[in-house]
Amino acid sequence: MDCYRHLLRPLLFRFDAEAVHERTLAVAAWVGPTGQALLRHFYGIPDERLATDIAGLHFPNPMGLAAGFDKNGRAMGALAAIGFGFLEIGSVSAQPSAGNPRPRLFRLPEDEAIVVNYGVPNDGAAVVAGRVNAASTHGLLRIPLGVNVVETNTGRPTDPDGVVGEFVAAARHFCHGADYLTLNLNCPNTTAGISPFDDAGRLRELLQALAAIDGLPPVWLKFTAHCDPLRADMLLQAVAPHRFIAGFIFNLPPGKAYPLRTPASIVDPMPGTLCGPPVRALMDDTIDFWYQRIDHTRHTIIGSGGITSAAQAYRKIRLGASLVQLYTALIFRGPGLLRRIHAGLLQLLDRDGFAQLSDAVGIGYGEGTPEP
Numbered sequence: 459m460d461c462y463r464h465l466l467r468p469l470l471f472r473f474d475a476e477a478v479h480e481r482t483l484a485v486a487a488w489v490g491p492t493g494q495a496l497l498r499h500f501y502g503i504p505d506e507r508l509a510t511d512i513a514g515l516h517f518p519n520p521m522g523l524a525a526g527f528d529k530n531g532r533a534m535g536a537l538a539a540i541g542f543g544f545l546e547i548g549s550v551s552a553q554p555s556a557g558n559p560r561p562r563l564f565r566l567p568e569d570e571a572i573v574v575n576y577g578v579p580n581d582g583a584a585v586v587a588g589r590v591n592a593a594s595t596h597g598l599l600r601i602p603l604g605v606n607v608v609e610t611n612t613g614r615p616t617d618p619d620g621v622v623g624e625f626v627a628a629a630r631h632f633c634h635g636a637d638y639l640t641l642n643l644n645c646p647n648t649t650a651g652i653s654p655f656d657d658a659g660r661l662r663e664l665l666q667a668l669a670a671i672d673g674l675p676p677v678w679l680k681f682t683a684h685c686d687p688l689r690a691d692m693l694l695q696a697v698a699p700h701r702f703i704a705g706f707i708f709n710l711p712p713g714k715a716y717p718l719r720t721p722a723s724i725v726d727p728m729p730g731t732l733c734g735p736p737v738r739a740l741m742d743d744t745i746d747f748w749y750q751r752i753d754h755t756r757h758t759i760i761g762s763g764g765i766t767s768a769a770q771a772y773r774k775i776r777l778g779a780s781l782v783q784l785y786t787a788l789i790f791r792g793p794g795l796l797r798r799i800h801a802g803l804l805q806l807l808d809r810d811g812f813a814q815l816s817d818a819v820g821i822g823y824g825e826g827t828p829e830p
């Protein structure tokens with residue numbers, strides 16, 4: 459029996475979503491080295507066939523924790539121990555931020571989805587960097603650690619003239635502790651998906667400023683999912699001179715315009731952006747579109763959006779994602795999910811005759827591909 463789904467989840471879902479999340483992180487933060495070793499023993503399913511090397515980093519498996527779950531890097535040890543192949547903490551901004559007013563996190567159990575309107579609350583780069591540096595100095599995590607950076611949400615519209623400085627200031631804090639950085643260019647909850655970096659000139663300015671930082675780790679750009687060839691060309695031209703750009707991640711478009719089981723009368727009053735299974739098709743199409751356009755010798759895609767099973771992770775990989783991330787499914791399926799996904803991925807590799815999962819990246823998911 460799945461204890462999380464049948465016993466723990468009904469109990470947790472009786473309480474406010476954000477309060478439960480805070481408590482979960484507090485418990486996870488409290489788990490020390492012995493507890494982490496036990497978690498690793500219980501949840502780990504290490505297998506070299508799932509490992510991959512990207513941007514000079516070794517990922518023991520391709521399943522990462524998406525940004526937003528551990529915004530402040532409070533529970534990295536326990537999260538690393540439940541089977542993730544990498545963690546992305548944040549989003550973190552140069553200055554601390556309280557985010558948007560509560561309530562700002564809503565569950566849609568019928569769709570296994572979340573509506574989020576956090577507005578990137580976080581402790582600020584200096585405080586979070588202290589935790590990241592401590593974890594990296596002691597080699598605690600054993601998996602790559604990414605930090606997702608964003609401009610500070612002050613509650614006022616983003617100042618286009620200050621935004622480059624905001625990103626640079628935040629990024630500088632993590633140059634020695636993070637294994638990679640993600641630039642959250644279009645946060646749906648703070649800028650309604652519109653970004654000062656939709657302007658090619660400002661994006662170039664940002665990339666030039668980052669290029670001047672000593673010790674900058676590999677950088678992934680996270681921007682609103684779209685399949686617009688002109689915008690894609692603009693972005694690819696802007697990144698072309700910069701070898702530190704390792705690839706791309708897609709943010710969810712703002713809003714909730716998906717076919718849902720949850721009645722509109724419940725969903726409509728919830729402010730924010732929808733995450734989880736209803737976004738899956740849109741995000742898969744986006745991976746497919748971008749994989750056709752990027753230079754595979756330089757850039758990789760980290761795919762996310764609605765992964766709840768090995769089959770869905772594998773589909774994103776076959777469409778072109780070298781790594782994948784999840785968040786919402788952890789809330790609905792619990793920590794045992796990673797172990798099930800790893801086992802499922804290994805079965806899919808055997809079924810399709812691949813020696814390594816990385817052999818499946820971008821081979822496509824045509825009509826003839828058998829469904830698992």
Ligand SMILES: Cc1cc2nc3c(=O)[nH]c(=O)nc-3n(C[C@H](O)[C@H](O)[C@H](O)COP(=O)(O)O)c2cc1C
Nearest residue numbers: 524525526548549574733734762763764784785786
């Ligand atoms: C509650 C919540 C908070 C999030 N916060 C952030 C964030 O701070 N920064 C960010 O880049 N993405 C954030 N995301 C988006 C996730 O990183 C991920 O891209 C998205 O949820 C799609 O994956 P999923 O369908 O598996 O949840 C958040 C998602 C959720 C559900």
